[in-house]
Structures are given as C-alpha cells and as structure tokens.
Amino acid sequence: MRTAPHVRTALHGAGRLAYLLALPAILLVLWWVLTAQSTSFYFPPLRTILSAFGKTWFSDRLMDDVLPSVLRLAAGYVGAVVLGVAIGVLIGSNRRIRLLAEPVLEFLRAVPPPVLIPVLMLFTGIGDTMKITVIVAGSLWPVLLNTAEGVRAIDDVLADTARSYGLTGAARLRRLVLPSASPQIVTGMRQALSISIILMVISEMFASSSGLGYTIVQFQRGFAVPEMWSGILLLGLLGFLLSLLFGRFEARVLRWHRGWRQAQKGES
Amino acid sequence: MTTTARPRRRSRAGFVPDRLLGPIGIAAFALLLEVLPRSGAVSPDDLPPFSAIVRALADEAGGGAFWGALLDTLRGWGYGLAIALAAGLGLGLLIGSVPFLREATASTIEFLRPIPSVALVPLAVLLYGTRLGSTLMLVVYAATWPILLQAVHGVQDVDPVARETAASFRFSRWARLRHVVWPTALPYLLTGVRLAASVALILAVAGELIIGAPGLGSEIALAQASNAVADMYALILVTGALGVGVNLLTRALERRVLAWHTSIRTEVPA
Amino acid sequence: MTALLDVCGLRKTYQAADRTVEAVRDLTFGIGDGELACIVGPSGAGKTTLLKCVAGLLAPSGGEVVLEGRPVHGPPENMAVVFQEYGRSLFPWMTVEQNIELPLKQKKVAKRRRGELVAEALESVGLADAGGAYPWQLSGGMQQRVAIARAVAYEPSVLLMDEPFAAVDAQTRAELEDLTRELWQRLGMTVLFVTHDIEEAVYLGQRVLVLSAAPTVIMEDAVIDLPAEREQLATRSDPRFAELRAHIYSLVQQAKTYHDGAEPRS
Numbered sequence: 001m002r003t004a005p006h007v008r009t010a011l012h013g014a015g016r017l018a019y020l021l022a023l024p025a026i027l028l029v030l031w032w033v034l035t036a037q038s039t040s041f042y043f044p045p046l047r048t049i050l051s052a053f054g055k056t057w058f059s060d061r062l063m064d065d066v067l068p069s070v071l072r073l074a075a076g077y078v079g080a081v082v083l084g085v086a087i088g089v090l091i092g093s094n095r096r097i098r099l100l101a102e103p104v105l106e107f108l109r110a111v112p113p114p115v116l117i118p119v120l121m122l123f124t125g126i127g128d129t130m131k132i133t134v135i136v137a138g139s140l141w142p143v144l145l146n147t148a149e150g151v152r153a154i155d156d157v158l159a160d161t162a163r164s165y166g167l168t169g170a171a172r173l174r175r176l177v178l179p180s181a182s183p184q185i186v187t188g189m190r191q192a193l194s195i196s197i198i199l200m201v202i203s204e205m206f207a208s209s210s211g212l213g214y215t216i217v218q219f220q221r222g223f224a225v226p227e228m229w230s231g232i233l234l235l236g237l238l239g240f241l242l243s244l245l246f247g248r249f250e251a252r253v254l255r256w257h258r259g260w261r262q263a264q265k266g267e268s
Numbered sequence: 269m270t271t272t273a274r275p276r277r278r279s280r281a282g283f284v285p286d287r288l289l290g291p292i293g294i295a296a297f298a299l300l301l302e303v304l305p306r307s308g309a310v311s312p313d314d315l316p317p318f319s320a321i322v323r324a325l326a327d328e329a330g331g332g333a334f335w336g337a338l339l340d341t342l343r344g345w346g347y348g349l350a351i352a353l354a355a356g357l358g359l360g361l362l363i364g365s366v367p368f369l370r371e372a373t374a375s376t377i378e379f380l381r382p383i384p385s386v387a388l389v390p391l392a393v394l395l396y397g398t399r400l401g402s403t404l405m406l407v408v409y410a411a412t413w414p415i416l417l418q419a420v421h422g423v424q425d426v427d428p429v430a431r432e433t434a435a436s437f438r439f440s441r442w443a444r445l446r447h448v449v450w451p452t453a454l455p456y457l458l459t460g461v462r463l464a465a466s467v468a469l470i471l472a473v474a475g476e477l478i479i480g481a482p483g484l485g486s487e488i489a490l491a492q493a494s495n496a497v498a499d500m501y502a503l504i505l506v507t508g509a510l511g512v513g514v515n516l517l518t519r520a521l522e523r524r525v526l527a528w529h530t531s532i533r534t535e536v537p538a
Numbered sequence: 539m540t541a542l543l544d545v546c547g548l549r550k551t552y553q554a555a556d557r558t559v560e561a562v563r564d565l566t567f568g569i570g571d572g573e574l575a576c577i578v579g580p581s582g583a584g585k586t587t588l589l590k591c592v593a594g595l596l597a598p599s600g601g602e603v604v605l606e607g608r609p610v611h612g613p614p615e616n617m618a619v620v621f622q623e624y625g626r627s628l629f630p631w632m633t634v635e636q637n638i639e640l641p642l643k644q645k646k647v648a649k650r651r652r653g654e655l656v657a658e659a660l661e662s663v664g665l666a667d668a669g670g671a672y673p674w675q676l677s678g679g680m681q682q683r684v685a686i687a688r689a690v691a692y693e694p695s696v697l698l699m700d701e702p703f704a705a706v707d708a709q710t711r712a713e714l715e716d717l718t719r720e721l722w723q724r725l726g727m728t729v730l731f732v733t734h735d736i737e738e739a740v741y742l743g744q745r746v747l748v749l750s751a752a753p754t755v756i757m758e759d760a761v762i763d764l765p766a767e768r769e770q771l772a773t774r775s776d777p778r779f780a781e782l783r784a785h786i787y788s789l790v791q792q793a794k795t796y797h798d799g800a801e802p803r804s
Contacts, residue, residue: 023372024379027376042394042395096286096289099286100289100296102293103290103293104294104297106512107509109511110514111504112470112507112511114470114477115473115485115503115507118488118492118500119500119501121492122314122315123314198386198470198474201384201389202474205386206477216389220390220391220394228390228394231387232388235383235384236384239383240379240382243378
C-alpha cells in the first residue's frame with residue numbers, strides 16, 4: 001500500500017513531535033499526580049506551585065527582580081566575551097607572551113569563580129558593579145583559553161594565503177583570525193554562559209537586596225515553599241531559554257564549520 | 269654577495285630561554301600582588317601584600333580547622349563526582365545504545381541540562397540544612413550532565429563497520445560492549461570526567477560559600493565576615509591550587525588511559 | 539632579456555636547536571615578462587622554500603628577490619600564489635565568491651569592478667555557477683579551480699604555483715594543466731610553476747629549471763622548444779617531448795646525488 005507523500009511527511013512530523021513531547025509530558029503528569037494529594041511541606045502539589053508562579057512573577061517582581069538580574073547577566077556575559085576574545089587573541093598570536101602567561105592563567109582559571117564574590121565585595125561593595133565584575137571575572141577564562149587555543153591553531157597554509165594577498169592588521173583579524181578561531185570561541189562562550197548564570201544567581205544569594213537569586217533565598221528563609229519552587233522553575237526556564245538562544249546563535253555562526261567538518265570526514 | 273643574515277629572532281630567544289618564561293610569569297604575578305598594596309595603588313585592607321597572604325596561609329596550615337575544611341571540600345567533591353560518574357555513565361551508556369531512548373529523552377535532557385544547579389540551593393537548604401547532603405545535591409546535579417552527554421555521544425560514535433563486524437562474528441552482547449562500544453566511548457567519557465571534575469569543584473565551593481556547609485567555601489565566608497582579609501586570600505589560593513590539582517589529575521588520567529587505549533587499538537588493526 | 543623577476547644569490551638556512559640546516563645554497567635565475575617557467579627537483583629539493591622566499595612569505599638568509607625592479611621584502615601586491623593544499627588555502631567560512639573577492643577588497647578595488655572581476659574569473663575557470671557555494675561543497679579539482687580563479691582575479695603580474703595539482707586525480711590534473719596554459723596565454727601573466735612531476739614541467743613550460751637536492755642550486759636551465767599549441771595527447775606523443783622528458787629525468791636522477799649529504803626536509 002502506498003501513502004501519499006504529504007501524508008507520510010505529516011506522519012513523520014507527528015512522530016517527531018511525539019518523541020519531542022512524550023517524555024516531558026509523562027514527567028509533568030507524574031509530578032502532577034504524585035504530588036496532587038501531597039501534604040509534604042517541602043513538596044507541595046504542582047498545582048499549587050504553578051498558581052504561585054503566576055502570582056509571584058507576573059507582578060512588580062518582573063521589573064524589580066527579574067529584569068535587573070537578566071541585565072546584569074547580559075552585561076557581565078558580554079564583558080567576559082569581549083575581554084576574553086581580546087586577551088585570547090593577544091595570547092594566542094604571540095608564542096612568548098603565551099609561555100609567559102600560561103601558568104598564571106592556568107591558576108586563575110582553576111580558582112572556583114564563586115570565591116571571587118567575597119574578594120570583589122571588598123573592592124566594589126555589593127552593588128551592580130560587584131555582581132557584573134564577578135560574572136566577567138568568572139566567565140572570562142573559558143572564552144580566553146579557548147580563543148587562545150583557536151588562534152594558535154590557525155592553519156599555516158591559510159595564514160600564508162592571507163599574507164600573500166595582503167591581508168594584514170584589522171582585516172586579518174576580522175577575515176582570518178576570528179572566523180578561523182570561531183569554533184573554539186563559541187565552545188568557550190557556551191561554557192561561559194552556564195558559569196555566568198551560576199554567578200548571577202549566587203552573587204545575588206550571597207550579598208544582595210534584589211534580584212532573582214536573592215528573592216528565591218528569601219522565599220526559602222520565610223518557608224514560602226511553593227513560591228520558592230516557582231523561583232526554581234523560573235531559573236530553569238531562564239537557563240533553558242538562554243541555551244536555546246545560544247543554540248540558534250551557534251548554528252548561525254558555525255554553519256560553515258559543520259559542513260566543512262562533514263566534508264573532511266567524507267574525504268578521509 | 270650580500271649576506272644579510274637575520275639572527276634577530278634567535279638572539280631575542282637566546283636572551284630568556286623558553287622554559288624560564290612560565291616561572292618568570294608566576295614570579296611577576298606574585299611581585300605584582302606584593303607591590304600593588306605596598307605602593308598604595310590598592311588599599312592593603314582590600315588586598316594585603318603577597319607576603320602577608322603567604323604568612324596567613326602558613327598560620328592556617330598550622331591549625332586543624334583548615335585541614336578539616338580542606339578534607340570536607342574534597343569529600344563533597346569526590347563523593348559528588350563518584351555519584352555523578354556512576355549515574356551519568358549508567359544512564360549515558362543505556363540511552364546512547366538504545367535509539368528509542370535516545371530520541372525519547374533528547375528533549376528532556378535539552379531542557380534539564382541548562383537548569384543552573386544553583387537554582388537547587390534553596391531546596392538543598394530545606395532538605396539538608398548545612399550538612400554534606402546540600403553540597404552533594406548541587407555537585408551531583410551539575411557533574412552528571414557532562415558525563416551523561418559525553419557517554420551518549422561516545423556510544424553513538426561507534427563505527428557502524430566495527431559494529432557490523434562484531435555482529436558478523438557473533439560477538440556476545442558483553443563482548444560487543446567490552447570490545448567495540450567501550451573503546452570508542454572511552455575518550456568521550458574521559459572528556460566528560462574532566463569537565464565534570466572541574467564543575468564539581470566549582471559547585472562544591474559555591475555550596476559551602478552560599479549555604480554554609482563545612483568546607484573551604486564556608487571558611488572563606490567566615491574569614492570575609494570577620495574581616496580576616498589575608499586569611500580569605502590564603503584560602504582562595506588554596507581553592508585555586510585545588511583547581512589546578514584537579515585539572516592536572518584529570519589530564520594525567522586522560523593521557524594515561526588514552527595512551528593505553530591507542531596502543532591497544534594499534535595492536536589490533538581491523 | 540630583461541627579467542621581470544630576478545632571484546640573485548638566494549640562500550636560506552634554518553636554525554634548529556642544535557644544528558644549522560642549509561635548505562637553499564645559492565640560487566640565481568631570472569624570469570622574463572610573460573614567461574611560463576617550471577621548476578622541478580627531487581623531493582626535498584627546497585622547492586617550497588624557494589617559492590616562499592620568492593612570494594615574500596619567508597625572509598631569505600642571503601641574496602635577494604627582485605620583482606619589477608623592486609626588492610621583495612614582504613608579499614608584493616602584484617603577485618598571487620596558488621598552493622598545493624587547496625583545501626587549506628580557501629577560507630572555509632566564505633563562499634566561493636567571497637573567497638575570490640576578499641583579496642580585491644584588500645587591494646581597494648571598487649565594488650563594481652570587483653563584481654566584474656569575480657564573475658570573469660569564475661567564468662574563465664569554468665565555474666560560473668559555483669559562486670554561491672562554499673569551497674568544501676566542491677570536489678578537489680573544483681576547489682583548486684577556485685584558488686586559480688582567485689589568483690587570476692587579483693590580476694597579478696606574476697603567478698606562483700606551488701605543486702598545485704599534486705593532490706588531484708590524473709584526469710582532473712590534465713584538465714587543470716590545460717586551463718593553466720590557456721589562462722597564461724590569454725592573460726599574458728608571468729607564471730612560475732613548481733612541480734615534482736617531470737612530464738608536467740615539460741608539458742607546461744617554456745623553460746624548465748632543474749634544482750638539485752638540498753642545499754639547492756640550479757643544475758640546468760632547459761629551454762622547452764615544443765610548439766606553443768600544446769595538447770595532452772599530441773604533445774605527449776611528440777618525439778621531442780620524449781627527448782626532453784628523458785633529458786630532464788636524467789638530470790633529476792643526478793640531482794638526488796648532487797651533494798653527498800643528509801637529506802633534509804623540504
């Protein structure tokens with residue numbers, strides 16, 4: 001029996017959708033059902049959490065706590081990427097600077113970023129500057145080290161080609177160095193993104209009077225458990241959303257790289 | 269004939285041998301930390317001179333509290349990593365080798381993975397207070413993902429020809445796992461372990477710092493609260509050294525296991 | 539004959555940690571305007587070193603390269619290079635068109651003119667439709683055509699080619715050889731073609747310079763007195779072609795033992 005092509009495509013699409021949604025749906029239903037009759041203080045019914053979610057976050061908190069957190073995250077993340085790429089390019093293109101800086105960088109990178117919070121509090125207090133600086137100082141390293149590695153690994157035939165066609169200075173940076181290192185830079189940026197989110201949350205948990213992290217800890221301290229759960233849910237959604245956005249960005253920037261890699265695999 | 273030899277690069281290289289550059293960098297960094305507060309460029313209240321930090325470190329090392337905290341941190345890190353390894357490996361191998369599971373779990377993993385583990389802090393506090401369980405919860409959640417994902421990728425990367433060869437020789441399920449799947453997945457797994465080990469340390473220290481579970485993190489918070497600035501920096505140096513140690517350890521493990529791995533593979537060509 | 543490109547007493551030594559390697563000892567030759575000269579030599583003859591010195595990518599240890607009366611210290615603007623590793627010399631993040639256009643942008647060619655040059659160059663290598671593709675979507679031979687198109691669009695007075703067809707299959711290679719001759723005749727550029735393939739050198743060149751093994755010197759500067767119109771089958775079965783090939787072949791055989799020394803890498 002033959003099926004018309006459009007029906008087949010539709011069936012295929014439906015199958016994919018089923019795969020996509022089946023497990024999340026099952027998990028949510030399980031959560032709903034298993035907690036529906038819950039009298040446990042720590043694990044309130046999902047219904048309660050969801051109704052707390054709307055009341056808690058679709059209010060003044062959206063502008064007073066969520067937005068400032070996200071803005072600090074954005075500022076810190078962008079700062080880390082810009083600084084990391086700049087220093088990484090410098091270190092990656094000069095062998096002797098790299099040898100000089102490598103052990104110190106290895107150490108600084110290995111310091112768990114959260115301990116930077118008390119240090120930066122000494123210098124800048126507990127305001128926005130501290131939190132943004134913490135995010136920059138903690139998320140910088142993966143970008144920096146990956147960029148340096150990517151710049152170092154530029155193909156020498158490609159570099160010779162660029163030189164012989166007079167590609168120097170800013171044009172060389174824009175047309176050769178950055179695109180060539182972009183796969184590594186993006187890998188570093190992905191790692192930096194998750195560190196940035198962690199640092200945004202705990203800098204607010206540790207010392208703050210506003211923000212997402214601060215609010216969630218306040219709920220916990222006041223034993224407002226459904227609200228606390230809704231905060232955890234919101235953080236999860238934020239992480240998921242940012243990761244989704246990053247995936248889009250990555251697919252766009254590295255479209256050439258995927259094809260190029262596949263072509264190389266096919267050849268070998 | 270013009271003989272304009274250009275020894276420029278060589279003479280500069282001869283001035284400071286390459287292998288001394290790293291130590292010079294470290295010395296310069298230490299010197300900077302000494303000079304900045306002494307010259308008044310930075311207030312010594314914010315950053316004590318490097319020598320004072322070293323002295324504080326020596327004092328700390330003389331007391332028992334420091335070693336207890338170090339051990340607590342290592343315990344949180346080690347236990348957490350071990351649980352994450354067991355969970356990530358088991359789930360990863362299972363999901364990776366069953367196409368149905370792989371497709372069915374993909375979206376769920378994509379959703380759960382980016383959830384920042386520190387979001388669990390309040391829940392951990394409610395459930396475990398300042399006990400080790402709090403730290404473990406954060407560490408395990410954060411460290412399981414890299415191992416799980418790498419395991420899934422590793423199993424998927426098995427060469428179809430190798431898989432079919434094994435099938436044509438009627439390898440048992442166990443032999444297939446042992447001789448085909450495991451060698452392919454191993455390098456991926458080690459990458460996962462390396463990533464997980466450093467993430468685990470970050471979360472162990474973060475948990476201690478925020479929640480107050482015993483360990484170097486809570487000692488740092490304590491030093492900060494009691495304005496013992498030099499002690500705080502000394503403890504931070506220790507966490508950095510710990511981080512370097514973790515990196516060196518996982519890299520050494522990777523080199524060792526993979527060297528064995530490639531030699532085994534070259535001994536049995538096709 | 540006034541030479542467009544003059545190489546005088548070129549010498550290149552490499553400093554390794556414990557010893558000095560003499561790659562090129564003493565090379566002197568000139569290439570006239572509009573000539574197509576091939577350089578052959580045994581592997582390890584420092585062909586690539588020589589070419590990189592001529593291209594201004596490598597500073598010689600002694601002697602000099604003069605292009606149109608000006609000494610070469612860096613990559614000159616009126617020179618283009620086609621490398622052997624086509625897969626590594628095209629920018630994989632740019633389309634074919636962008637690859638060809640980039641050097642023109644560097645040369646500050648006006649946008650309209652750039653578009654014309656790119657289209658002409660693609661047309662001339664038979665890839666008029668491939669402009670929007672990425673290099674890695676093309677076959678090896680087509681990628682090398684793109685590299686040639688990029689060089690041609692640059693409108694250089696000298697085109698350097700470093701074993702450009704060593705990594706493509708025989709059929710493609712023959713096509714690319716004819717393409718090279720055709721472009722050279724049509725555009726009147728000077729071409730310096732480095733190869734390790736004796737037949738290729740004889741088939742393509744007006745002159746063939748035979749290099750010794752390293753430390754490199756020129757063993758012979760042979761004139762290829764074959765008719766200007768060359769065709770794969772006819773030319774290769776010409777008795778004169780066979781004579782020349784045999785002659786160059788025996789020279790290359792001698793070249794391998796020209797010095798009694800260790801064989802350094804090229």
